[in-house]
């Protein structure tokens with residue numbers, strides 16, 4: 001990587017820029033973190049110009065990601081694509097939607113004045129004091145998963161056998177999806193997020209270029225919408241206290257939200273609430289296998305479970321980026337950002353920033369404070385963060401006392417995904433009571 005040091009200032013060397021957007025690099029992990037380390041040290045806020053892609057700023061330092069996320073009227077989420085895409089991909093989406101860069105319009109694609117109004121609909125539902133009532137049911141689901149793990153005879157793929165289905169069941173109960181429909185939801189979520197991973201994408205996606213990929217993605221979104229239409233209708237006819245009812249009967253400025261808005265809401269909760277949490281849950285096990293002293297520490301002191309949860313979320317950082325665009329000429333860390341420019345907030349980089357985290361690559365449940373930014377920051381700060389942390393805490397409260405030993409039983413792999421991803425295959429060997 002030394003020749004990259006001679007590249008012209010402010011324009012990120014192509015090799016590094018290509019790594020930051022490469023799904024394979026996130027699966028491989030070391031190269032993407034090397035690229036981020038180089039950027040933080042040499043070009044923490046610089047532009048990437050890659051053929052076929054609109055130029056974008058790559059934001060890699062913790063402080064700069066916070067600074068941009070905090071100023072949500074200066075840096076909008078919804079004016080350009082909120083996740084990384086190519087020029088061709090963007091054009092296809094705009095053609096499909098009649099001009100919008102978004103296939104769905106959820107909270108993450110909105111800005112003021114719509115964003116705060118839509119967020120307010122469910123904000124109080126997600127508060128810690130409200131979700132506390134879910135604790136008993138989540139513990140039952142966690143116990144069932146731990147029992148299942150114990151029944152597998154001391155070896156399993158933790159991703160497939162525990163991490164994927166645990167948060168899925170929780171989120172589906174919250175949205176009123178019955179257990180028999182879960183496999184369909186799991187497939188749809190993976191198709192939506194894992195669109196770049198050959199093993200996860202829908203048939204047809206990825207084979208014949210961007211157009212097929214986009215068409216496949218649109219078909220996935222259409223499937224989601226069709227499914228949740230039934231749920232909306234049922235909750236309108238008979239509202240309860242669950243989140244699905246809150247969404248279905250939402251009113252903004254005196255007008256009920258329409259079906260498209262309600263269904264976009266289900267899509268964001270179903271998708272954002274699932275893969276992220278399962279990746280972080282698996283990340284905790286991966287971390288404890290790679291760093292056996294972390295396993296020993298948490299075994300010896302169960303009060304470290306909340307530290308384990310935070311560290312797993314930091315170390316895994318399942319959301320790799322969100323994009324912003326400048327609504328006016330701006331300046332961040334002495335760097336001028338012209339109006340209209342597109343910016344990539346690289347959360348995994350912020351979460352390994354050596355200015356904030358000591359020995360940042362190390363998995364350390366005793367890390368305190370742990371000021372990670374895996375949930376974002378500012379107006380779009382993750383609505384589900386308390387729920388995600390509560391789910392993980394409960395699972396590890398049930399699992400850790402029964403887990404007597406833990407180690408890798410093969411070579412684990414990560415998903416090829418430059419947006420949301422984490423462990424894909426995690427073979428482990430363990431003893432349990």
Ligand code: HEM
Pocket residue numbers: 069077107108109119171268269272273274276277280313317318319322374375376377379380381382383384385387388
């Ligand atoms: C470890 C698990 C999770 C991680 C790492 C995570 C990460 C994130 C991030 C980075 C954002 C910020 C988006 C932005 O700034 O543009 C976000 C927003 C959001 N998350 Fe999460 N999330 C997690 C779990 C959940 C769960 C469990 C739910 C719901 C059940 C959820 C629902 C949402 C929603 C609705 C938003 C949009 C908020 C807004 O735009 O106002 N997330 N999440």
